[in-house]
Amino acid sequence: MKKLALISIPLVLILLGLTSYLNLAVAPTEATMGDVQRIFYYHVASGWVGMFCFFVNFVASIWYLWKRSPQSDALAAASAEVGVVFCAMLLLLGTLWARPVWGIWWTWDARLTTTLVLWLIYVSYLILRRFSTSGQTQVLAAAFAVFGFADVPIVYMSIRWFRTQHPSPVIGGGPDSGLAPAIMQTLLINVAAFTLLGLVYIWLSYKLQREEQALEAAHAQAALRGAA
Amino acid sequence: MTTLTLTRATLMKDLRMEWRSKDAINSMLFFALLVVVIFSFAFNPTAEESRHIAGGLIWVAFLFAAVVALNQTWARELRNQVLDAYRVSPAPPNALFLAKAIGNFLFVVILEALMTPLFVIFYELRSVGPLWQLVTIALLGTWALVVNGTFFAALSIRTRSREIMLPLILFPISIPALLGMVDATTSILTGDASPDFWIKMLAVYDIVFTSVCLLLFETVLNAE
Numbered sequence: 246m247k248k249l250a251l252i253s254i255p256l257v258l259i260l261l262g263l264t265s266y267l268n269l270a271v272a273p274t275e276a277t278m279g280d281v282q283r284i285f286y287y288h289v290a291s292g293w294v295g296m297f298c299f300f301v302n303f304v305a306s307i308w309y310l311w312k313r314s315p316q317s318d319a320l321a322a323a324s325a326e327v328g329v330v331f332c333a334m335l336l337l338l339g340t341l342w343a344r345p346v347w348g349i350w351w352t353w354d355a356r357l358t359t360t361l362v363l364w365l366i367y368v369s370y371l372i373l374r375r376f377s378t379s380g381q382t383q384v385l386a387a388a389f390a391v392f393g394f395a396d397v398p399i400v401y402m403s404i405r406w407f408r409t410q411h412p413s414p415v416i417g418g419g420p421d422s423g424l425a426p427a428i429m430q431t432l433l434i435n436v437a438a439f440t441l442l443g444l445v446y447i448w449l450s451y452k453l454q455r456e457e458q459a460l461e462a463a464h465a466q467a468a469l470r471g472a473a
Numbered sequence: 474m475t476t477l478t479l480t481r482a483t484l485m486k487d488l489r490m491e492w493r494s495k496d497a498i499n500s501m502l503f504f505a506l507l508v509v510v511i512f513s514f515a516f517n518p519t520a521e522e523s524r525h526i527a528g529g530l531i532w533v534a535f536l537f538a539a540v541v542a543l544n545q546t547w548a549r550e551l552r553n554q555v556l557d558a559y560r561v562s563p564a565p566p567n568a569l570f571l572a573k574a575i576g577n578f579l580f581v582v583i584l585e586a587l588m589t590p591l592f593v594i595f596y597e598l599r600s601v602g603p604l605w606q607l608v609t610i611a612l613l614g615t616w617a618l619v620v621n622g623t624f625f626a627a628l629s630i631r632t633r634s635r636e637i638m639l640p641l642i643l644f645p646i647s648i649p650a651l652l653g654m655v656d657a658t659t660s661i662l663t664g665d666a667s668p669d670f671w672i673k674m675l676a677v678y679d680i681v682f683t684s685v686c687l688l689l690f691e692t693v694l695n696a697e
Contacts, residue, residue: 310692365645373642376632384696385628388689389642392621395685396646403649403674 253445260438264431272431284342286432290439292335292360298328298443299367299394306390309383318383319454320447321390322374325367327446331439332364355405362400366393379461476568483572488579490549497542497580505538505588513595523596528658531592532651536618538588539581540640543622546573547630556694566691574623574686581615601664610661610668613675614654617682621646624686627693650678 268286275282305321308314339357340350351357370393374386424432491497512530516522550556559569592598600607622643629638657671 362645362648369642369645376634376638378631378633381631381696384692385631388693389628391685391689392646395681396649399649399678399681403652
């Protein structure tokens with residue numbers, strides 16, 4: 246395990262350094278938006294990692310409800326934590342980009358609002374985990390995760406009914422969509438780097454959760470011995 | 474005993490207890506009254522303005538008031554270990570859940586029926602669109618709040634600081650339902666748009682979350 250950390254953490258750092266160089270110095274300046282467009286690389290990459298984390302959380306929660314394995318609970322907790330961080334980054338970077346390009350920091354558009362609600366749901370998931378009494382946390386959190394995941398499509402559908410300002414998907418979004426090859430390459434390297442970063446974070450957080458579970462079990466054992 | 478008879482027995486017990494104590498309904502009513510008065514001071518709207526904002530005010534007031542009742546849902550079952558007794562009995566857990574959800578639904582509907590005239594008086598409301606659709610929206614929307622609220626109250630009684638926990642987990646999940654209720658009510662009051670989409674959306678929300686609640690309630694009741 247130590248060996249994996251020794252390899253993966255420097256690799257992530259090197260990749261992040263490389264992407265920073267590519268994003269800021271190598272990638273061509275976008276024709277209409279100018280340098281602000283460079284936020285896009287970070288925005289899309291952290292958005293992808295955030296959504297991936299929430300999906301992992303959902304799968305791990307279902308798995309926990311089914312098999313009751315402590316590993317899947319630790320994975321659910323870890324991925325929710327990391328997902329909230331990346332989702333927050335997605336929202337912050339989005340507002341930074343929106344101010345010069347749209348002229349406003351925020352708008353109640355379908356994708357923005359859905360992301361914000363998603364972020365709120367997983368923050369309350371973490372609060373629920375933090376405040377529930379030990380021994381029941383896992384089941385309560387897993388049940389809540391199912392509610393959160395079921396809510397997302399409904400949120401998206403209902404807010405879409407209002408209006409949409411977010412740019413439509415640039416990749417596979419229709420005949421006019423598509424990215425210049427240089428921008429596409431940079432984006433793919435960013436996505437790869439951020440995915441690795443997200444995986445390392447999830448893994449570290451997972452190890453921490455497992456340690457906490459072991460500690461809790463040890464405490465319970467000690468209490469039992471004390472009582473006997 | 475079948476689910477139906479058990480649901481009815483639990484529901485009748487809850488209704489009788491509420492009828493004798495009137496704890497939930499009184500605190501909800503007074504709370505909603507306070508919200509109405511405070512909103513009225515805070516916004517001080519004209520009749521035309523209030524038609525546009527009333528949908529939001531009404532539903533936010535009812536949501537806050539419903540939390541007061543929802544928080545009390547399971548509290549009385551904790552005394553004398555009623556929940557533990559229920560857990561070891563062969564009774565289907567969903568019967569208990571449905572009884573609690575229906576009970577809360579009735580309380581909140583009664584609250585709405587009593588508070589709506591006050592809203593009309595304080596905000597000089599006159600509807601432009603068809604009023605009967607408001608009843609559909611109120612029933613679907615109230616069930617949407619109450620079914621999740623009853624479930625989340627069962628989650629939050631197992632947490633520290635349980636009273637504050639319920640709104641923290643209920644509100645994010647209820648955002649689409651609240652949005653639907655508010656926008657549908659506003660479009661009826663102003664007569665600007667048709668609320669049909671929102672009625673369908675609320676129906677979908679109700680079906681999805683009632684199913685999720687019924688699927689997961691047994692797991693949550695037996696969480697140890």
